[in-house]
Amino acid sequence: MMDLILWRHAEAEEGPVGSDDLSRALTARGEKQASRMAAWLDRQLPEGLRVLASPARRTEQTASALGRKFKMRAELLPGATPQDLLELAQWPRARGTVLIVGHQPVLGQTISLLLGMQAAECSVRKGAVWWLRQRQRMDQSQTVLLTVQSPELL
Numbered sequence: 674m675m676d677l678i679l680w681r682h683a684e685a686e687e688g689p690v691g692s693d694d695l696s697r698a699l700t701a702r703g704e705k706q707a708s709r710m711a712a713w714l715d716r717q718l719p720e721g722l723r724v725l726a727s728p729a730r731r732t733e734q735t736a737s738a739l740g741r742k743f744k745m746r747a748e749l750l751p752g753a754t755p756q757d758l759l760e761l762a763q764w765p766r767a768r769g770t771v772l773i774v775g776h777q778p779v780l781g782q783t784i785s786l787l788l789g790m791q792a793a794e795c796s797v798r799k800g801a802v803w804w805l806r807q808r809q810r811m812d813q814s815q816t817v818l819l820t821v822q823s824p825e826l827l
Contacts, residue, residue, distance in 0.1 A: 675807045676770040676819070677762055677787075679780045680714075683707040683738075683800040683824065685731035694751065695729045703731070704738075706800035706824035711738035713827050714772070714802065722770035725749060725761060729776070735800070736774040749775045755783040765807035765814060787816045800824040 684703035688694060699707060724743035726736040727750050736743045748757045758779055762771045764787075773780075781795040784803055788795075797803065804819040 674809075675765050675767050677764055677805045677807070678714075678718075678770065678772040679783065679797070679803045679805070680710065680735065680772060680774045681777060681780055681797045681799055681801055682727075682729070682731040682735040682774060683710070685799075698730050699734045703800070704734070707735045707738035709827040710800055710802060710822065710824045711740065713822060714739060715741075718772070719770050722772055724772045724774070726774040727751070727753075727776060732774045732776065739772075743772075743774070749773065749779075751776050751779075753779045755779060755786045758783050765816075788818060798823055 683706035684700050685697045686700055688697045724736060724739065724741055725746050726732045726743050728745040728747060729750065733745060746761055748761045758773060762773060777797055778794050780797045782793065784795040785792055787805055801821065801823045803821050806817045806819050808815050808817060
């Protein structure tokens with residue numbers, strides 16, 4: 674069994690046109706979103722999970738709110754593909770839990786792919802978490818959506 678938790682970075686500043694997208698920081702509202710979601714996640718997460726984040730400033734700040742060790746991985750930068758993300762997470766081969774802090778549209782594309790949705794992309798709100806589980810049932814591999822949590826509801 675493997676759990677894959679996808680956490681979209683919280684609300685970030687809008688950068689001026691042509692500015693460095695990767696240096697955009699969280700807004701005050703985004704910091705609150707990240708803090709609320711991190712507190713909720715911290716109560717749910719198992720020990721020994723792997724936490725991976727895009728090296729963009731806004732994802733680094735979001736992941737930091739959790740207060741656990743994490744690795745920044747370039748494979749999660751904007752422009753990543755679902756295949757990049759799943760390979761990095763070692764889905765579905767790994768055991769345990771992997772938390773990925775990243776960006777749209779790749780998070781939504783990955784969710785759509787894993788859940789067999791018709792749409793090419795699922796909309797993931799800023800600061801929201803989608804928790805998926807890979808399990809075996811009667812010799813069949815299944816992806817189950819455990820929960821979707823939005824910081825506004827915490």
